[in-house]
Amino acid sequence: MEAGFRELKTQGSREVHESLVLDKAGNRIPVEIRSFAVYDGSRFLRTFSIVRDIREVKNLQNQLIHSSRLAAIGEISACIAHDITNPLAVIKLYLDLLQTQLQDLAAHDPAGAAGLDDSVNNLAKSAGKIEKLCLHLREFSRSRETTMEAVDLRGVINDALFMVSNKLDRGGVAVTKQFPEDLPLVRGNASQLEQVFMNLFSNACDAMQGRTPSLLSINLVPVFGGNRADGGGVEVRVTDNGSGMPATVRDQMFLPFFTTKPKGEGTGLGLTISRNIIRRHGGEIRGESEEGKGTVFHVTLPPWTPQAGPE
Ligand SMILES: Nc1ncnc2c1ncn2[C@@H]1O[C@H](COP(=O)(O)OP(=O)(O)O)[C@@H](O)[C@H]1O
Ligand SMILES: [Mg+2]
The missing domain is CATH 3.30.565.10 (Histidine kinase-like ATPase, C-terminal domain)
Structure with missing residues (x-):
């Protein structure tokens, strides 16, 4: 405050600046302050300030930042879902291959094949889940139209x-x-x-x-x-x-x-x-x-x- 007053006295006015004031309940209220010095001839008399409550402006600014960030996240997740789809297709291809190879193995070593079969099935289940998630994410971000x-x-x-x-x-x-x-x-x-x-x-x-x-x-x-x-x-x-x-x-x-x-x-x-x-x-x-x-x-x-x- 003191620095502000000093500047004001010497320069006659100050740049508009933002600050925080406390209300009765102790809440911090963002404000915008415009200050002027009042002179009698060349003698400094007092200062004059206009303090504007800018809560609403601040809220709007934050909301705007937030919603554009959300939109960006939506777009990014659709891209990621898309990028995951290709390597996932390769994984699924090899899983299919593994499953057929396991069938061959089962003819010679049924116990060994059964053990591996469980693991491969679990892998396939998880891969299926990833695929479904990606599909959903892409549909989700694409669906702007409202067909009923x-x-x-x-x-x-x-x-x-x-x-x-x-x-x-x-x-x-x-x-x-x-x-x-x-x-x-x-x-x-x-x-x-x-x-x-x-x-x-x-x-x-x-x-x-x-x-x-x-x-x-x-x-x-x-x-x-x-x-x-x-x-x-x-x-x-x-x-x-x-x-x-x-x-x-x-x-x-x-x-x-x-x-x-x-x-x-x-x-x-x-x-x-x-x-x-x-x-x-x-x-x-x-x-x-x-x-x-x-x-x-x-x-x-x-x-x-x-x-x-x-x-
Ligand atoms: N099932 C619920 N139980 C308790 N509070 C809830 C419930 N659903 C919503 N709310 C309240 O409503 C608020 C707004 O919900 P929402 O619009 O979904 O926004 P967000 O989940 O991002 O906070 C939540 O922050 C929470 O306080
Ligand atoms: Mg919610």
Whole structure:
């Protein structure tokens, strides 16, 4: 401050500069300060400053940086997925070869072949998983168009679970699914819906960190008769026994960039994007939660009606 005043007295004004001030509660507020010196003739009288609260500007700047970084990450992962595909094809080719060679070996040394067979099968399984992940990542980043088709939510949810399976495994999450046999199809875009459920599962997993047991349950329920005429469709309920949300969080959870997670972990965009997607589908998403009591998200989607046809 003293250095600033000295400069001000000698030069008459100072460059606009940014600083932090504390509010009553002790929060740091970013401000922009413009200062001028007031003279009586050549005698310095006092200083005059305009202090502007620039919280909003700062927030917007940070959000912009964050979202462009996210977009970059999306593009990079699609590229990486693409680059992995070629060497992976070679690995799979040799695995096939190994498998045929093992069949030959089995004729001479059945015990030895059986031991190797297990290892090779495990390798093939993992390679298959990598392939599926890459395929998904590429589709995911490519799918900007929103063509609506008849979608079986069971497949969408299984794919979404597959995409976050590593995270769920690491968190020791037990997943239960209740899928009825005769579920109506919904009208939707599978890869966008997958994005919604991936986010819900991933949020649930975050909220259940450190909880034993961590329970995630997914229920699919036809609403009414499951046809459009009676206002029905399919409801997906995603229930976790995690931390739950206090009212302040619950009220803000759908706001863009609202997150309670540490920097670098949460983007605060998951639920915002999810709600946009669900609304574009003509559906609804809402969350019920109480602090310490876990959370249930309800996603309702309109049914597929053949006469409406694909878009
Ligand atoms: N299942 C859940 N349990 C508890 N809190 C949740 C749950 N889902 C979302 N939230 C809260 O809503 C916030 C916003 O979620 P989201 O938009 O997905 O952004 P992010 O996951 O990046 O924080 C989270 O930071 C969290 O506080
Ligand atoms: Mg999220």
